Amino acid sequence: MIGALLLRDIRLATRAGGSAALALAFFAAVATLVPLGVGADLKLLARVAAGVLWVAAVLAALLSLDRLFQSDFEDGSLDLIALSPLSLEGTAAVKIAAHWLTTGLPLTLLSPVLGVMFGLPGPAIATLALSLLIGTPSVSALGAIGAGLTVSIRRGGLILPLLVLPLLAPAVIFGAGAVQATLNGLSNGALLLLAAFCVAATALGPFAAAAAVRLNLAG
């Protein structure tokens, strides 16, 4: 049951019309526009790289969040999934995992390339990738709450970022802060705080997301 749902969601995201590749392209496009805006000074770029890449990664992940429950809600399959023996909390957790596997993980894998292009030194690139690996699950988990709340709203994609972005501030702060600390040669407590934030978000996110989906299915 869990495996079938996970596979289904991953297939839906990666095949034609899916959003996994789009999110990656969006990530790369945003990261490309920044040097065009702030200038090609590599020293400056290295300083802002962590923040820019983290914000771009969060936005790219948000881009595909409105489809997390909504497409299933619209074609009725969410009702069928809700009827299955798997609890809604379990469904939400699986969907969060599938979302992370198709956006957070590819973004993490792409980030070292962009880190090199932004002139980050080696250790900072490693920290950047590690921080994204640790932090992006919280983006999927907190995003799932927003996706659940807005599932029955027709223009939910517009309101979703307003709900989720303020909640994701700690992830950006700790994630970018960890890279900054590495750049300055400081010890890295930010990664631990990021991990704590992510554990809390992924542990509680499915429950809040399931409650949100449930109230939208009830009517």
Place this chain on the structure above:
Amino acid sequence: MASLFAYANPKRFLDLSAAVLPWLAGATVLTLGAGVVLGFLAPPDYQQGDTVKIMFLHVPAAWTAMMAYGLLALCSLLGLVWRHPLSDVAAKTAAPLGAVFTALGLITGSLWGKPMWGAWWVWDARLTSFLLLLLIYLGYIALWNAIEDEVRAARAAAILALVGVPNLIIIKFSVEWWSTLHQGESLMRSDGSHVAAVFMWPLLLSGLGYTLLFFTLWTVRIRTEILERRARALLMQGAA
């Protein structure tokens, strides 16, 4: 719990609030008026000059904005657990007030920051987390407005409000942690811990005044919302 629910009856709430409202409004005018007048008469600070008087408008606004979120979350919890319509109404009507007090805190803070720090805005821990509080308020209001069905909107908004509570705490600490990393800027000094009596009294009075103002406006808004719903229900009965 029976006593709590007795007052949660909309009819009884309307009767009770109609009796209390004039007193509440009067107390608001008195305390807020006294706070503003005393604040205006307070001597200029030896360092900050007359700009210290912004404090009497700024600090209470920030207090009230945070209290409003606490009350909003409490009402959301009551509404979500006991499914009580009046708590939903209370939570809904608290949000715009909280947003306005947050904005007021940010604006007065900005006006105070210009002469003191030489900048309208600095990315200080407190300022940033307050800006995020404003965004959370706006998201909450937007969610209410986006869902047409009132019961569903109330529950969705309540979930968002409750998710916001631990997150606000985390945001506050994360932002504070973050800004200590970015040292070297002329950031906030911890004023306020030792406030002289001439400043303390107007501050406490206007703090009380702001709180009473919030409760007055809140009561008015809850009453309006109840009456509006009743009018709508009557209209629909007439149409049927």
